Amino acid sequence: MITAHQLEVRAGARLLMEDVSFRVAAGDKVGLVGRNGAGKTTLTKILSGEALPASGSVQSTGEVGYLPQDPRSGDPEVLARDRILSARGLDDVVRRMRTAETEMGSDDPEVRERAMRRYTRADAELHAGGGYAAESEAATIAHSLGIEDRILAQPLKTLSGGQRRRVELARILFSGAEILILDEPTNHLDADSIVWLRDFLKAHSGGFIVISHDNGLLEATVNKVLHLDANRAVMDVYNMGWKAYLTQRETDEKRRKRERMNAENKAKTLTDQANKMRAKATKAQAAQSMLKRAEKLLAGVEGERRADKVAHIVFPKPAPCGKTPLTAAELSKSYGSLEVFTDVDLAIDKGSRVVILGLNGAGKTTMLRILAGVDRADTGRVVPGHGLKIGYYAQEHETLDTGRTVLENLQSAAPQLTDTEARSVLGSFLFSGDDANKPAAVLSGGEKTRLALASLVVSSANVLLLDEPTNNLDPASREEVLAAIRSYEGAIVLVTHDEGAVHALEPDRVLLLPDGDEDLWNDEYADLVSLA
Template identity: 75%
Template sequence: MDDIRAAEKWAGGGQGLSTDACVGAPVRTPVEFSLVLVAKEVEVRAGARLLLTPVSFQVAPGDKVGLVGRNGAGKTTLTKILAGEALPAAGQITRQGQIGYLPQDPRTGDLDTLAKDRILSARGLDSILKRLTRYSVEMATETGAAQDTAMASYARAEAELAAAGGYAAEAEAARIAANLGLPDRVLGQPLRTLSGGQRRRVELARILFSGADNLLLDEPTNHLDADSIVWLRDFLKSYPGGVILISHDVGLLEAIVTKVFHLDANRAELDQYAMDWKRYLQQRETDEKRRRRERVNAERKAEQLLAQADKMRAKATKATAAQNMAKRAERLLASVEGERVADRVAKIRFPTPAPCGKVPLRASDLSKSYGSLEVFTDVTLAIDKGSRVVVLGLNGAGKTTLLRILGGIEASDTGEVQPGHGLRLGYYAQEHETLDVSRSVLENMMTAAPDEMSPTDARKILGSFLFTGDDVDKPARVLSGGEKTRLALAMLVVSAANVLLLDEPTNNLDPASRAEVLAAIHSFAGAIVLVTHDEGAVEALEPDRVLLLPDGDEDLWTPDYADLIALA
């Protein structure tokens, strides 16, 4: 009966199994990971726009591939195609074995499902454990034929559990969850009661627990604290299957990648480097210097050929030779790559704030619970004109929930939010809930301005955020995480807000775009309430106050609080 009680703890809503401090890769031996993911002459397009010219590659067991490139280059689109969630414009994908795919905006299934059951479902353990619990009850309560049926059913379910890894697999799921900052208290809650960051970590735990032959992970460190990132690095480093990783976390890339695929947005090509991250950076710089030398030499020789051709054209007898010489010059220039154009970066400047009173936003005695889970109680806050507040607290402490309440997206259980004279709120949501995914990029932009904006003016501003041509007509639902971030920031720029609520504004951004956001935060003249794991964002904010959740304690900012940022 010990096994039954262990099953009941996860399947029946108990506190879960005890967890160890760390866990390695799923319980599969390297020899079992003999399957590869193969792309053959795959072409990627977004509408009519070419993102990637035909390319072939494969990911074998043990390969740790860093897929890099600027925001909007097509990394997320390519990953969706590899995962089977989208089709290539041309070419073929061969998927041998199971794919574990973590998109930037994970789907969590039925929000009434318990977090632990969502994780266990990766191997079908959730349904098996529930059946075991039901059959054990029937064996104890039924008699005669019904009891015999329950015993036979229990034996079959137990055999299924053994085939799926048994109770060792169940304990493994608990350890993975714990190392990603999901304690038993959270695992026993329905998904709908969890924050966006907690739900994302549940999905990451589910993917890691799946034991898939290939993992496709799009920004897996979003919403992880420093300890969880260290654990994830070690987990992926020792994972015996193939891994394709999209991440702007340089430390993670340095620690694990054995290959780098650089998606060059300017050339629409995938440069493949069979080397670790540091050697890739050196090799890429070497490649750039070689391309520049080849280009200079080709241009010099072509210039000489064209000059000679011009001289020869003066003589009718040499017209054909002159024409051939000019064609040689053209072929020479075509044989070398043009100098790589620097990646474009969105120019981000938050708006000049609209006039407002001395205290544009107040909140008093706010509390929030989800069922029996108390998030925070009695939070009182006054946002003065031009003040800069950073909200800190462990994952699940209610930081995002507080911003949603302040932004009018969610109601508090007690207390009230009081807008002051002239308040204009600008809310940047980490899950991009402020975007209407059924509307186009252009339509979202035009609805964000407080005054009527012409399509021409909206297009001009969107162009500075790298949305050009047909891009503005795309529905927001098809945008990558980085593109959604850029659109949400563009909408803030035209909002004339005097109080900005910013929830993880640097997630999904490449280094150059992140630098733009940090500069915009630093120079904004209005008030900012910031939630972030990014120490650089707090430095740019230069906060005057800190609000600590879930207790709601407020204090003047001092450097002593900096150690809490990465843990938040």
């Protein structure tokens, strides 16, 4: 159980919410919602014990499993299977058993005997922790999330960002924690995995808090909604399912509007009457009393909800370039013995629209990183054409320098901007006032997305490499990104699970990985997007 009592939450000097109290017990399946920047990720960090509130307290009983938006993947040398097993402390046991098994094949009888004793002890520990059934359970969860056996056998350092995130999700679900806190758990999941996750959460006997922009997941699983209203700096608690919440929230907004209008009308009448009476000395005291009543009326109702602010996103007018600004020839990439792709050719013409498709782990992100010059191919070459200027959006936000502020990150992307111009751009991306001075390290996933997109906007790039650009965005911000993709005049190479993003792109070509086959786009490929 998690109990929050009179929490005050701030981002620097900015108040996100105050006097917030609620409880999550077994059976409470909670959707935590609110626009980007409302404080959802900050609140989950506080609830998981990774951050402290400005005031108030959080108490938890039982184990809490937390999947952050940017999960930490542990030791990069650890195998993916062992990372998942570590949720129940079984990873060390399994490693000792593997080592003992190897030594049991030694020619030295003393080494064999010691190894057998170690194996027996480790085997007993494994049984005490759930035995081989626990290993089987971990494997089942992993497979249900699209993590194949070959991936489970790889070190974390060889996995893509999407694969690492799925490993972390599998680890949290395997942990057996009574309360789960999941921040955007459907990121990087294919359609089948999302359906499986819905069923898992519906069957979970404990409680959970989930942040998600997947309305289908929320509708299928939650029985309680916590809505963070950034305009009012409060949390509204709805003890009901998703559809009922949407209806009730609209009713509440209409009620607040009526109450505000009635209070304003009454206050205006009192104020007008007081102004007439103040001219007469004998009625001055009565007039003052009326003014106080008017102020009390206005203070006693909640302000009408202002429309949520949305970042206004327009990708840059591309700098002049040649007919084919970017060419790649015979690209190959491997991680140890794992071959990702081989002999891939690609030519990006001026203004072309290319989508890269492939199953998770096929090398889509790796391909973009090589095209962007972040990683090097094992073989082949990337050839910049005349006037090439690349704008790279990384799904894990690696292009941001977390040791620098929001303002410094933007200025590094566009050194020609004055301080005033840079702050103006940041304001259009909802970073106002002191927000510009926040370290990038403390930003939520949605805020990092906005900052990375702002850096693209000022780049004057003529080739955009976009890796999952709609992840972590609320519906209104996502629509802004889709509109920016539609209207951009330069070339775009896109990796996405978002069918809407591909529709906005209107691709003319598709690159299929890991085979490297290139084809003209047709609607039959659209069915592969959500599976990729």
